[in-house]
Amino acid sequence: MTARIIDGKAFAAKVRAQVALQVATLTQEHGITPGLAVVLVGEDPASQVYVRNKGKQTKECGMASFEHKLDADTSEEALLSLIARLNADPAVHGILVQLPLPGHLNEDLVINAIAPEKDVDGFHISNVGLLATGQKAMVPCTPLGCLMMLREELGSLAGLNAVVVGRSNIVGKPMAQLLLRDSCTVTIAHSRTRDIEAVCREADILVAAVGRPQMVTGDWVKPGATVIDVGINRIEKDGGGTRLVGDVDFASAAEVAGAITPVPGGVGPMTIACLLANTLTACCRVNTLPEPKGLTA
Numbered sequence: 653m654t655a656r657i658i659d660g661k662a663f664a665a666k667v668r669a670q671v672a673l674q675v676a677t678l679t680q681e682h683g684i685t686p687g688l689a690v691v692l693v694g695e696d697p698a699s700q701v702y703v704r705n706k707g708k709q710t711k712e713c714g715m716a717s718f719e720h721k722l723d724a725d726t727s728e729e730a731l732l733s734l735i736a737r738l739n740a741d742p743a744v745h746g747i748l749v750q751l752p753l754p755g756h757l758n759e760d761l762v763i764n765a766i767a768p769e770k771d772v773d774g775f776h777i778s779n780v781g782l783l784a785t786g787q788k789a790m791v792p793c794t795p796l797g798c799l800m801m802l803r804e805e806l807g808s809l810a811g812l813n814a815v816v817v818g819r820s821n822i823v824g825k826p827m828a829q830l831l832l833r834d835s836c837t838v839t840i841a842h843s844r845t846r847d848i849e850a851v852c853r854e855a856d857i858l859v860a861a862v863g864r865p866q867m868v869t870g871d872w873v874k875p876g877a878t879v880i881d882v883g884i885n886r887i888e889k890d891g892g893g894t895r896l897v898g899d900v901d902f903a904s905a906a907e908v909a910g911a912i913t914p915v916p917g918g919v920g921p922m923t924i925a926c927l928l929a930n931t932l933t934a935c936c937r938v939n940t941l942p943e944p945k946g947l948t949a
């Protein structure tokens with residue numbers, strides 16, 4: 653079997669177009685422009701690229717983008733004071749503090765200082781708890797993007813066996829919660845799981861989010877399964893240079909799977925698209941307007 657390729661780039665463009673349409677309606681009918689504030693502390697090159705892309709795509713969707721670049725040695729007090737100002741600013745509907753933060757800053761403290769209703773990353777403990785108890789939450793962008801692709805690919809997920817490889821707070825755990833909410837039978841596998849290959853082979857839906865290049869090979873995949881690869885790893889190329897690969901060995905897995913996301917061009921583009929969707933959702937909720945259609949969990 654050769655798997656169907658799930659085109660995350662095209663799907664993300666569709667999500668962004670839907671966001672842009674609903675933003676235009678909000679602005680025209682209610683005079684409200686959703687605003688996203690992104691805070692970057694320090695000069696990590698990868699973070700700078702992400703932040704630039706986020707700002708560009710935010711504006712392209714018709715939303716307001718507020719960028720706050722702080723020096724690497726910014727004090728916790730100064731960062732918390734900026735977050736307090738953004739929490740109180742009615743033009744800001746979403747706040748994202750780019751991670752990782754420099755080592756002297758307490759990430760948990762900083763994330764939990766964001767007003768939960770503006771926490772478009774879904775990392776605040778209130779949102780984690782709301783998601784876990786099946787209540788209306790802000791949902792982390794990468795798992796939300798994966799869920800949207802799975803629903804598009806499979807329709808109802810009810811009753812399917814889902815295995816999430818990886819137990820991070822950012823992807824693995826919220827992904828498992830979302831799949832459970834869609835009535836999957838969910839297993840979280842991790843570095844201490846016994847016979848992880850056999851566990852994965854039971855999966856109708858296999859989500860790999862471990863950060864280990866090409867760990868999941870074709871013999872881990874159930875024939876016909878849908879494979880979602882969250883990994884983005886840079887490896888040395890034969891003959892020099894580097895290339896991006898996922899946590900899944902694409903060539904062997906695509907021989908067995910029914911459908912699979914590539915790296916790059918799979919989950920990656922969906923993350924920013926879902927950040928824009930979450931900003932729109934946050935804006936609608938705070939203004940007690942109907943939730944945007946097709947853009948929430």
Ligand code: GUN
Pocket residue numbers: 748749750751752773793794923
């Ligand atoms: N750094 C890498 N990915 C992310 C993300 O999704 N959110 C935040 N806040 N920081 C990140």
